[in-house]
Amino acid sequence: MEEQKPSEQPDYLKPKKNRTPVFIVITFLLLAAIVFFYYQNQQLEEERARQQQEISATYLKLDSVANELEVRIQAIKELGGEIDTLETLKAQLEADKKQLLVDAKYQRDRISRLNNRVDGYKELLLIKDEEIEQLKVLNEQLSEENTTLKVEKNQLNQTVQQLEKNKEELASKVAFASRLQIQGMQIIAINDRGKERVDSEYRNRHIDKLKIQFTVVENEIAPIEGKELLLRVIAPDGNVLFDVTRGSGSFTFENREMFYTAKQEILYDRNNQLVSFLYDKGSEYAIGQHKVEVYTDDYLMGSGSFMVK
Template structure:
């Protein structure tokens, strides 16, 4: 038993095991894991960068197509074409752009589809360019036709204006030609005894009443109607003999008021007609020449004169 004890050795006296290989293996594994994760992370970063560049490129394509769509929409609208389809496509494009920026899941799955859609948009733009060419040709034709119509309208307006002018001139000529005239005015004096004197020169004592007689001449184009004849007897001082109690009044001639001495209404039937005015003044006449004028419808029909001595 003592011999066995002498053979046993304390634990600190036992030889130590070599752990270096284990440490090397563990270190290798850790380094391998670090390298693997670094490589994997680098791949992910590269993939993200690649995806980001694809997003930017796709975004640029969508922006470019959007601007081209705006140009086509404006051009077609100005040419009078339909733009509903293009506006719907533009709205879809804007929605795609917005979704591309905010939705990562959408980004990974839709970039390729959007690129294909951009190609479709470009083909649509080419189709719309052809439509724009046709619309421009049509608008040029319409503009030319419109110009022709404007020229024809101007010519027609000028013709109508000329016809209106001719009509007015003709109406004016007819109005002038239809005016009534008088001839053969005879102014006689009747005294208190009813004796009538002629000759155009009278003394006051011979003029108890004036007899003014004339003929309204024949006019085939004058209307058949009642005519009011206005007689003006004008004294040497320029004043019109005027007495309301004896039928005097006023009328408008060339935009100014004028007085008349007496009036008489006749029915004119286009034939010559003898008209007689009898005027009693009631007082002596001024010495000198007196004028006599006859008006109707605001125009002068004729005139005469007599002398008081």
């Protein structure tokens, strides 16, 4: 006979295992992890806050030094001192400020060194304050000396100005006295047969050519030099007899353009000098009074007139 095995119990009738300790361990580990990460995050936040405070404090120090440095630069510049080195330092400060704000790695590595540098900058500012005081004293001394020199200079300038004025007045008088003058002007009519007639009135048939003759008067002050004499024959209507083909042209007199009828160059030697112009109009003259003027170096030497009937 086969031995009969005892029958197995169903699962739901089996006693359940106690898993509570496992859940407690897992929960504890989770809480520990949460606490650990929370604490770590708090540490990081505190570190970031501390670092940000250091950055802000360092930036403010750099900015304050930069402002103080600018004040010294302006003061030394106004006093005439050397500012190239300070300008270079200011540029470096501005570069440090900019990089401190944008470069996190730079922030960590440089904050301590920048704080040390700020101390050096402050010492430099104190040195520059002493230099500014020295420059002020020197400038005050120079100002006093300059005041004395200015008084002397003004007195000297007044003397020089008076001498210049006297010199100009003398030069003006000499220039006026050295002007050449003419005298004894004769306006001679030459007919077509070459016969000359000297009178103050002419008929057109008597005038084939005009010979205008005068003496340039002796002047011991005038320089010995070449002179260009300009002759103007002015018709009764006020127009100058003008013909480019016969040597006419223009010149400036008292800032305005004027025309001349003919010109002639002479070498003036300070002695009386007889000068003659021979003018061929090529046509009849207008009836009435004609005026004759002679210019040189933009001034009038003399004049005359003749009548055509």
